[in-house]
Amino acid sequence: MSAALEFHGVSHTFNAKGKSVQALCDISFNLIEGEVFGFVGPNGAGKSTTIKVMLDVINDYQGEVSIYGVDARRAEARQPLAFVPEAPALYEQFTPLEILRMGLSMYGIKRKDADAWCMQWLERFSVAQNAKRRIRELSKGNVQRVALAHAMVVQPKLLVLDEPLSGLDPVGRKDVVNILTEFKQQGGAIFFTSHVLHDVERIADRFGFINKGELLTVRSPRELAAERVDQMLVRFNAEQPLLEGCKQLRDMEFECELSQADLPAFISQLNNAGGHLLTIKPAVSLETVFFKILEQAAH
Helix, strand or coil, X not given: CCEEEEEEEEEEEEEECCEEEEEEEEEEEEEECCCEEEEECCXXXXXXXXXXXHCCCCCCCXXXXXXXXXXXXXXXXXXXXXXXXXXXXXXXXCCHHHHHHHHHHHCCCCCCCHHHHHHHHHHHCCCHHHCCCCHHHCCHHHHHHHHHHHHHCCCCCEXXXXXXXXXXXXXXXXXXXXXXXXXXXXXXXXXXXXXXHHHHHHHCCEEEEEECCEEEEEEXXXXXXXXXXXXXXXXXXXXXXXXXXXEEEECCEEEEEEEHHHHHHHHHHHHHCCCEEEEEEECCCHHHHHHHHHHHHHC
């Protein structure tokens, strides 16, 4: 598979109140077709700066950036790319249908079924019922859905998303995750940032951890699992939780985290209590690994 996005030794410095600030420091990573890359870091870590470099909003950097082999400083590099910011600034006087039609026009896409094609994407994101209402009349969540539909309507090869699930309710989050998963399965590449680590964990194939402009590590879910291979997540049925710290999922169903050494004793206790073991799997938390990496970086 070819590389959708490549960063090679990218550094960027800017001046703030007379002081030089290192926003990015020797950043290198790649994103291939059919892959989802989650970019994680605290506020001010360099996530937005990295996106601005891709979009050529920032071009006075050192190093090389390419999109499908084309230098990111060239306008044609962004032809296969669609971007959705954290807070989409859509024209408030237009309707969602007009916004999507505008997107097709901006990308030079001519379709005889343009309205039907746009409506199809508004339906996919559950905002078709608002197709002819003004953007100013829509909720934040619906504006986010329109912005995502606007990105997908041009059939991009690379999606760049800054907090794509921001402002969405649980149903909306599930719908968007399903659409992004389908896009990936069809060969699309996704680069996205999120403060909700659970969302990153659900859909990303690899995770990049950035802090103070430095890319601390890039890992896959398998590599994350190795971080806490001794800890197991146990789900079981019982009349009571049995152990302190167990989380109740539903009536008579619980979940707790145990070390492998403690498993035999717990299973014996569960059998004696007349309970039933449901699942045992490695306990992996992206959030735990994230804070561990930040702690290591601080030292």
